[in-house]
Amino acid sequence: MHAHHATPVPFGDHLRHWRQRRRLSQLELALQAEVSTRHLSCVETGRASPSREMVMRLSERLQVPPRERNALLVAAGFAPMYRERALDDPAMAAARAAVQRILDAHEPWPALAMDRHWNLVMHNRLVPLLLQGIEPELLQPPVNVLRLSLHPQGLAPRIHNLPQWREHLLERLRQQIATTGDSGLAELAEELRGLPHPEGDGHHALPGEHLGVLMPFRFETPLGVLNLVSTTTVFGTAVDITLQELALETFFPADEETAERLRALAQKAT
Numbered sequence: 634m635h636a637h638h639a640t641p642v643p644f645g646d647h648l649r650h651w652r653q654r655r656r657l658s659q660l661e662l663a664l665q666a667e668v669s670t671r672h673l674s675c676v677e678t679g680r681a682s683p684s685r686e687m688v689m690r691l692s693e694r695l696q697v698p699p700r701e702r703n704a705l706l707v708a709a710g711f712a713p714m715y716r717e718r719a720l721d722d723p724a725m726a727a728a729r730a731a732v733q734r735i736l737d738a739h740e741p742w743p744a745l746a747m748d749r750h751w752n753l754v755m756h757n758r759l760v761p762l763l764l765q766g767i768e769p770e771l772l773q774p775p776v777n778v779l780r781l782s783l784h785p786q787g788l789a790p791r792i793h794n795l796p797q798w799r800e801h802l803l804e805r806l807r808q809q810i811a812t813t814g815d816s817g818l819a820e821l822a823e824e825l826r827g828l829p830h831p832e833g834d835g836h837h838a839l840p841g842e843h844l845g846v847l848m849p850f851r852f853e854t855p856l857g858v859l860n861l862v863s864t865t866t867v868f869g870t871a872v873d874i875t876l877q878e879l880a881l882e883t884f885f886p887a888d889e890e891t892a893e894r895l896r897a898l899a900q901k902a903t
């Protein structure tokens with residue numbers, strides 16, 4: 634028997650996909666990339682081959698993420714531009730240590746790092762203390778943070794503002810899918826939308842919410858309710874895809890009562 638290999642996708646098909654995803658006509662993209670519409674049409678149909686410089690220019694105008702830029706370069710017959718190494722690769726030891734220092738320095742507040750599919754890859758000491766009592770199956774690696782948050786056997790029953798938090802997370806996921814076109818994220822979004830959830834208006838604004846940018850996270854713990862807000866940090870200039878796709882989620886107390894409860898929790902972790 635002979636192995637069947639997937640037929641490589643031509644560069645023109647990749648280009649058309651990203652142009653249509655960005656809702657640009659050939660004329661609009663040609664003007665932005667400073668090429669003729671005729672040449673762009675020939676590149677899309679395979680009648681002309683782009684130079685490496687042209688691939689990078691089109692990728693820039695279309696805001697193609699680094700992972701997909703590599704795919705465009707390979708499809709056009711060039712070597713990929715961005716490295717991709719696993720986070721546990723020995724060559725990533727310095728970067729991994731730097732990320733862990735950031736997470737640890739955030740104590741006594743919880744902080745974690747996720748990969749591009751929202752899988753938990755690193756965290757500080759506060760995070761496991763907040764996950765006690767969760768269904769063990771949901772904590773088997775890889776732990777998906779979105780699934781853990783919205784699953785009825787995960788954190789969902791403990792989240793006081795679940796309708797708003799659910800809508801907040803799903804909107805972030807929708808934006809990520811729109812930017813990357815990642816099919817794995819699209820499947821995750823479909824799974825999450827199908828999970829049981831309480832009735833409620835996820836669009837209803839809460840005290841402390843600022844136009845959907847700052848979303849409170851009200852979470853039940855044995856110490857009482859924690860009222861948190863979070864920020865997300867990404868390494869936008871990283872030349873390694875793994876680092877570029879890494880996201881650090883850092884939580885902060887939204888009131889002094891929450892701060893005291895987290896300090897008490899951190900004392901137990903020492």
